[in-house]
Amino acid sequence: MSDTVHSLSTSGLGSKEQIRYWSDALTDLCGRFDVDPLEASALEGRISYTTVSRLKLCQIEASQHRIAHTSSKSQGSEHPFVKILFQIQGVSYFEQNGCQIQVTPGDCLAYDVSCPHTIISPSLTRHEVVIVPKELLRERGFHFAKMSACKLSARNGTGRIAHDVAHAAFDEAARLSPNSAAGVADSLIDLLLLPLREADTAFDRSGPEAMYVRAQAFIREHLRDPALCIDQISAELGCTKRYLHMLFSERGMTVGDSIWRARLQHCRQELEAHAGKTVTDVAFSWGFSSSSHFSRVFRKCYGVVPSAIHKGPHGGASDVT
Known part of the structure; x- marks a missing residue:
């Protein structure tokens, strides 16, 4: 099963303990922040959070406060996340790179956590937040050097759909x-990026990055096809095989590497879930055509044979080692 929902609250703590506890909670989620309760004598806050694969989903409620991430505290590599924040209650004031944004209920704010920023909430606020590792977005053509904080609407259109799915994913x-x-x-990331793409924010619609994103999307859609290869991809995208080789080699891999890594990741996830399939069934369902080849590349990638993390459908040993 996936992660359970964890909850923590500052209720019942002394004022100084509340500040420290809230700062530690934020640090565990996405990086170090300074916390200031402003004019209040206490900081009443509650966070519920869970994970869906590599995404962190949070529901946050807090009394008036200010949080700040400053460049002197850490390097950007220590905050490798993008936050998608949905404002549910109250008003917040976000500032980053000289840009000030007011966020009200129904707004969605997307921003790079690694860049210094502050958020001031003068009264009680509630947020629903999706914390996305940057590496998952790079695969989809996200340009962090170009990214600036972006406010979008979650009241209608793709923004509302993205919020509804994020909310349901938290519950389930x-x-x-x-x-x-x-x-x-995977589906949630693509949905979250739809309103950003529509706003033409931080994405190229043409050029090498766009072609790479299209190639990765085609690979994901046809991953179960044993015949999936660079010829098929280049024909679909209308580019040469040499150009595809160049796009992938710039990212330290070949087209074939990308296909096998994706297949192995899905296979491992199914094996760890103890699904009612044999190891061979799992391997063949994700495009492998040889049990021995699957076992060999699986061991090379993860350091263990498939049967080491999987029991057969009846609780016995798997049929492939």
Whole structure:
């Protein structure tokens, strides 16, 4: 099963303990922040959070406060996340790189956590937040060097759909198998990026990055096809095989590497979920055509044979080692 929902609250703590506890909670989620309760004598806050595959989903409620991430505290590599924040209640004031944004209920704010920023909430606020590792977005053509904070609407259109799915994913996270969680996470990331793409924010619609994103999307859609290869991809995208080789080699891999890594990841997720399939069934369902080849590349990638993390459908040893 996927992660359970964890909750923590500052209720009952002394004022100084509340500040420290809230700062530690934020640090565990996405990085170090300074916390200031402003004019209040206490900081009443509650966070509920869970994970869906590699995404962190949070529901946050807090009394008036200010949080700040400053460049002197850490390097950007220590905050490798993008936050998608949905404002549910109250008003917040976000500032980053000289840009000030007022966020009200129904707004969605997307921003790079690694860049210094502050958020001031003068009264009680509630947020629903999706914390996305940057590496998952790079695969989809996200340009962090170009990204600036972007406010969008979650009241209608793609923004509302993205919020509805994020909310449902939080509620159902504890009941998802690892394999289902990975699929939900992939779909949720694509949904979250739809309003950003429509706003033409931080994305190129043409050029090498766009072609790479299209190639990765085609690979994901046809991953179960044993015949999936660079010839098929280049024909679909209308580019040469040499150009595809160049796009992938710039990212330290070949087209074939990308296909096998994706297949192995899905296979491992199914094996860890103890699905009612044999190891061979799992391997063949994700495009492998040889049990021995699957076992060999699986061991090379993860350091263990498939049967080491999987029991057969009847609780016995798997049929492939």
